[in-house]
Amino acid sequence: MQDKREPVQTRRALLKTGGFLMGALVVPEMVSAKVKRIVQQPSPMATPEAPRPVRPGVAARPITSPRVVRPDLMRCAMAALDRHSGRGLMRDRMAIVDFNAASGEPRMHLVNLGDGRSKSFLVAHGKGSDPAHTGWLQRFSNINGSEASCEGAFLTSDYYVGKHGRSQRLIGLDPTNNNALDRAIVVHGAWYANPQMARSRGMLGRSQGCFAVGERELADLFDRMGPGRMIYAAKV
Incomplete structure (x- = not known):
């Protein structure tokens, strides 16, 4: 069933x-x-990332010593170095004397042209450049017997021992200082260019037109400077 x-x-x-x-x-x-x-479903909006600050382009560092040498004076010195390049000047370093500054200030700047580092020295100007002994250079002269400082580019020459001890001869390269060798415009040490003079009187004594530096600083300057380099002196 x-x-x-x-x-x-x-x-x-x-x-x-x-x-x-x-x-x-x-x-x-x-x-x-x-x-x-x-x-x-729309995803939640993400918080936009804050824009990163744009780093400005880093330009190649010019050959200068901006902390101590005024830009106008540095440009004049570099132009002089280029202008006299045929005189056998070495281009590793040079001294720049800023006669726009008072004598009580370190105004001879020895500049390393490779990295811009520098060392500054006190330096006196000539009696004929500051007759009233104000501490400020008033005028230049290239005339024999003027006892004044002269401006322009100088070629550092040989060392010798004279009445001021160890000194260095200079050859004037410009029409404004081409009598430097005949006038015996040299670099030498002097008691009136020592730092103590600047501290006690607020200014240095005066030379007869030479670049007189402190007696204790002379050896350091000569070791760094040497022959075959340029000293540029001006009031810009």
């Missing part, structure tokens, strides 16, 4: 199977829709 419950069970099984299949189809669709909504 055939069991009448079999069709019922079969139909139930089919319905259960169909429901499972429908669920399997619906669930991925729901998950896909959910993922789609998440993807389509």
